[in-house]
Amino acid sequence: MAIEYRWARDQNDRLPVMAADLVRRQVAVIVALGIPSIAAAKAATTTIPIVFSGSLDPIAVGFIASLARPGGNITGTTTLGVELGPKRLELLHELVPMATSIALLVDPNNPLSADAQSRDVLEAARTLGVQPHILHASSEADFESAFANLPRLRAGGLVISNSPIFVSRTEQLGALTLRHAIPSIFQFREFAAAGGLMSYGTDAADSLRLVGGYVGRILKGEKPADLPVQQATKIEFIINLKTAKALGLAVPRSIQLRADEVIE
Numbered sequence: 001m002a003i004e005y006r007w008a009r010d011q012n013d014r015l016p017v018m019a020a021d022l023v024r025r026q027v028a029v030i031v032a033l034g035i036p037s038i039a040a041a042k043a044a045t046t047t048i049p050i051v052f053s054g055s056l057d058p059i060a061v062g063f064i065a066s067l068a069r070p071g072g073n074i075t076g077t078t079t080l081g082v083e084l085g086p087k088r089l090e091l092l093h094e095l096v097p098m099a100t101s102i103a104l105l106v107d108p109n110n111p112l113s114a115d116a117q118s119r120d121v122l123e124a125a126r127t128l129g130v131q132p133h134i135l136h137a138s139s140e141a142d143f144e145s146a147f148a149n150l151p152r153l154r155a156g157g158l159v160i161s162n163s164p165i166f167v168s169r170t171e172q173l174g175a176l177t178l179r180h181a182i183p184s185i186f187q188f189r190e191f192a193a194a195g196g197l198m199s200y201g202t203d204a205a206d207s208l209r210l211v212g213g214y215v216g217r218i219l220k221g222e223k224p225a226d227l228p229v230q231q232a233t234k235i236e237f238i239i240n241l242k243t244a245k246a247l248g249l250a251v252p253r254s255i256q257l258r259a260d261e262v263i264e
């Protein structure tokens with residue numbers, strides 16, 4: 001079996017051309033990761049099986065008819081991502097309760113995800129009594145200017161939303177939050193391991209194993225329409241105590257006991 005890899009390097013406008021190229025090559029299955037890639041693959045073919053993985057509601061965005069019977073040529077896995085934004089804010093607020101202002105970093109080029117996460121986190125911020133601020137970054141070049149705005153906003157913490165541009169630079173963002181001395185939380189363990197304060201989200205490897213299993217079943221003859229969309233629900237909570245110490249934060253024992261891993 002040969003695997004053809006395509007990577008748009010965060011330039012989503014290239015995805016339709018890449019998807020069309022894979023269709024011309026008559027590949028047996030297309031694996032699409034993230035909303036922009038899924039949309040491009042779905043627009044390119046109605047016959048080649050597509051297996052997706054993403055932090056999305058695939059029914060709401062029109063990718064499938066139902067989780068149990070997706071229909072058509074597409075199935076896959078969903079991960080809890082957008083839905084966990086308020087929980088990430090709550091965890092951050094629990095660790096920095098004196099912060100009266102919290103920033104949320106979103107990618108405006110991924111509006112489906114950015115709008116939903118902004119709405120949910122803003123509502124949670126109001127409930128917690130903190131002032132939320134929305135920061136935009138749609139490319140790596142925007143990171144420095146976004147972080148440079150944090151002191152002006154007097155932000156006491158940063159929640160990083162789900163977007164392919166952030167996921168592909170998880171470790172870089174972790175290092176940036178440490179360099180700028182801002183208590184932060186993101187989805188993946190790699191973020192905390194790179195210097196971010198906390199991570200809370202679905203285990204990406206778990207989701208991709210499910211995708212691989214579906215690809216194998218399709219190659220053996222099963223149809224995507226008959227494979228229900230699976231929901232990866234394994235959640236990991238990671239705390240970096242080294243970063244907490246560098247930021248002058250005391251992590252209560254109660255929070256440490258809830259963590260799946262404590263980096264010391």
